[in-house]
Amino acid sequence: MPGTPKAVAKLVEILSTWLPSLRSRFVLLVAGLFLVLSVVMIMVASYLDLRDEEHRVVADAKAIGATVSRLAVPHLTNHHYLILEQELESIASSGIVELAQVHDPGRAVTIDSDPATSYFDEMEMHPLVARALATGADQLRQTQERVEIALPVRDMASETVLGVALVAVKRVPVNGTLFAIWGRNIVITLVLLVFCVPVTFHFAESFVRPIKALTQTAHTVSDGNFDAPFPVDRRDEIGVLARAYRDMVATIRANMARIHELAFVDPVTRLPNRECFRQHFNANMVDGAGKPNRMSVLFIDLDRFKRVNDSYGHDHGDALLKEVAARLQRLLEASGCACRNDSGLQKGGCEGDQAKFAPLVARLGGDEFAVILPTDKPRNSVYTLADDLVQCVEQPLEINGLTMAVGASIGVSTYPDDGSDYTEILKNADIAMYAAKRTGGNRACFYSEIERDSGSHERIRLEAELKRALLRDEFAVVFQPKIDCTSMKVVGAEVLVRWDHPERGMLAPGAFIDVAEESDLITRLGDRVLELACEQGRAWLDRGQRLPLAVNVSIRQLEKPGFTRRVLETLEMSGFPAELLQLEVTETVAMADPERVSEASRPLLEAGITFAIDDFGTGYSSLAHLQRLPFNTFKIDRSFVSGLGTDKHSRSIVQTILAMARSLNYEVVAEGVETLEQQAFLMENGCTTAQGFLFARPMPADHFEAWAKAFSGRSRQASGTTTRDGTISAA
Template identity: 30%
Template sequence: MDHLHNGTQNIHALIVDDDDVDRERLVRMLRRGPREITVEQAGSQAEALEKIRDPEAHFDIVFLDFGLADGDGRDLLPAIRGEIDPDCPIIAVTGNADEQIAADSIKSGMTEYLTKRSLSPERVAASVEEGMAWRQYRHDLRRQEEELTHRSLHDPLTDLPNRTLFSDRLGQACARARRSGDPFAVVMVDLDRFKEINDNFGHASGDAVLVTIGRRLREHLREVDTTARLGGDEFAILLQNIDGEESAMAVATKLTELIEQPIVHGGRMLHVGASIGIALCPLLGFSPDGLLSAADEAMYEAKRGVDKAVLARGEDRPASRSLDQGGMLHDIERAIAARAFEWHWQPKVDMRDGQVLGFEALVRWTHPEDGPIPADVLIETVEQSHLLEAFTYLSLDVVLGEFAALQHLLGDAAICINVSARMLERPGFVSHVVETTARHKVDPARVMLELTETALIANPAQARRVIEQLHDHKISLAIDDFGAGFTSFGYLREFAVSEIKIDRSFISRFTESRFDQSLVHSLVVLCESLGIPLVAEGVENPETQAMLVAMGCTCGQGYGICRPMPYENVRGWLEMWNTERNGTRLRA
């Protein structure tokens, strides 16, 4: 982007037209404008491709005719986007004044459509200015996206990957190991004597220690490895291609020596040590949570004992909470058959005036013997089992049936239903959603499915196909827990996203954390530019609500607004809420 020219500086233009007279006419008009313009010309598609692919050439704007002797000029669009710049302004200049062709051209990514009869120096100059302004806007937006992506995935103090990015890379490593057998190690590092430094010399000294240790770890490990700060004085490392205990312990010894080197800050020599826990894959399985937990347990064993580094053993590994303990899957299967689950409704409101915008349906299950089962445990167990499809279709049937009975009281409010990413791979999923919606006589425009953001990037091609099919039937998509996974802002443009929900972890510390405030503000700007509503999850108090509204995030959901409630309570809550809301407006 360094060659992007602004103001009255020289810019480089490419004209692609097989008519010599038309090309020269356009060149004269360009040179009569306020900018200094260097113009190159191509009289054919082949000549244009040669210039576009020349590594020494660059172009700030392209004027493109469609009817070339050796092909359609529109076939050059991928090459222009790929070789020059994805945001390069492309001005169509043709002899065809057909409105449909003009509309299709703009839809395909062209910046403007001009007919040769309408050309004038003023019109051409205006097109250049608008094209360059559009390009600058796109570049600025892209930089904002890159900055937001980086900030959401990195620790603000050390600039190391944070827990979110580490979890994503650990998940990828587990999938790769399961597929091809590539071994790796998860290493948990906790600093010894760090609290003493913080308490005795202040947080500035503590921060200096964290930054120094982070830099040492990053510089002395390989590029293929990942070093992350999880929080406080805790670091995590993903070591690729560690094929045994001996190799893992050798690395741990080097890490200990590296960390124990003194740190000079404020005229003092600061000393910290490290307790290290190591879990090996595939020795301890392929579960990201299981490996992280095993390494964590080993690290605490090192902290309690004499050894500075401890290898996790298979017998020490805690069982996954989502495994079928005591026949839980059998009980879930019976609960599905008996329709024994409940869905509690939590409202989403406009925090400015209290208007109810929709409800999210959240599953609840009381086990006949064990009592209430945490929703995350239930969902994780179902997702890893053969029961996912039956559970999902039961959810759709029950929730849409309940919504149908209340929809006349809800205005334009929508119902949001959580769906597992694995359902996007099931044949017939879209048709089942559409059929269930129609059977309950629910307007599909008021049905929203919620997916976590990681669902979109696990299999983006398949996700895009399914989402587009749902969109064709007017069923919308919300991205839930946005920012909790491997955020890629480019996907917001590629998928037909109707709503984004900021992960509650960014809202829980919102009033105290300038980083979270800055992140939310940037998301507000980004979503406004893309025309996508932004919803804050986890709104717990009036202070957070007021700050969010002032920042431009007006939609909220959380305990501070209303806790999830049984379906039978929704009608009464709605009447009470609207009465209080109308009374407030009358007093205002």
């Protein structure tokens, strides 16, 4: 603007005559300029504050709605409407919430925060609640008086919609809000005028400029450029701060590299790990045009690796895994499939460069490897590579001076032909791998070759039903009594699981246990069986009936970290005494990994839990292992008991087991006793405890109690004696 410098000079001259102090003149000049801009600043700040206030109200409504939704999950699941109503009233009592409401569509019940209403009252469904139920998405409505939001209440495990939570939050009147915002901004403006403006001008050149430069460098670093230069040559405090930033960035860079290595690199083989493999797959599912990239996943499982690991130790096992990983990598490089960068990961690795979709070999865990590579039609190259991988692995290896040999079972699935996402493709490759193992191993099998196999589809369907059954708690337990054949008293019971299938009725374990083992659902199932058993045992104990219970444990449960902790927590939560619990481990499992069994059982033994070898005689027990294992009970397998009447070989085996048990001071329980002849033979040879259809079939808890009373009555009539112990009818 023309003439402005002269006007400013004139103003300074006038101020000089009024205020001789240069500092005062400078402050007054800045204050005048500041006041001119204050109105604009107040208007803009007021608008922004008002908008923030609106956003805050909406955010509060969403946060409260999310809290109500989370609180409602267990109450809707268990139909604890009264407790939920009390919690909603407590939330509404804060004064912020005008209405809090939860609708349960399953029972057509509405629970709200109004003390004058009850969930028994019939109330009209709120429109937002209806839309949330229909769409399964959050619904928001704003008016001048309030903000209303409806959120679906979802089950945390299955994402099933259990109901809808509705929250209405009051709005503060706009006039009052504007008045408060204007007043606050005016006060802030005056404070800034008095204190901040002189300080800002005074230190602008000497302090603010280098800090801005340092801040800009910090922003550059936050964007990922760790090589940004810091002004470390300064000798003042800014220089000290810059050097501290430089050292901190160097440490962060080293830590980021280490974190990346831990997150994406297998520590044994230095190959990419499962997470890196997953990210690489997901990043390359589509090309630049959005079309699916055809790619094959080769799931590799080493045959006979466990035997090597158990025989020679984990050091030799790790060395073998390293050599196999190196062979796989060399084969892929020789075939022109893969190459390495300086970090040791394949190009196009975890971040997934879609423009350079490169194959990747990874270790998924244990003795499992996987390869992902682009696939073109026809897939001859994949067939050839799979065969080459089998031949590559089966060649003898020299490990620490020892010659070892393993094989490889490979399952292959192709995206998008065999699945629509990573989980499905990897699962189908795993299914194909198990198909290769079932046919002898050391070969490759394609999922497309077995997809017509009804047995495979049945297993997949059964696995999905098992997962739903665990979520819906469709499993129950039954009890088969153990009988002291001398006194004819019930001295315990074995706990067996049953699946109350909604379509097929009550299923015995033989119909689903194998699938549970393969899919690793056996851990959750075993934990649930233990919970049900301990809860029922505690219920009997509260009624004065002391019954020892035996629960089966699988190898997957023993291998799962935290097994010991879960058992002890279950006992503590149920209140069932540890000395009344016996865990049964099959002989095959016990002998396959005696060290793991011994390690897992040691704290349980200290707590008072006992252990039994189930199906004894069907495995390959070592006396040396038996002496080190924590068992005190043999359970003779029913296959030997069933042949006692006709098979001399079975009688000899049973007599040998009983003699071994006496020498080791073990108790013995005979399974599958169905005839008096079998019972008599067992008693003659020193086995006094038995279970089987001769006495009773497995039965629910209420039937068990009725049966036990009748059985004890028959026992007293036969013996002419009266029982005075604290068992469940001598049980």
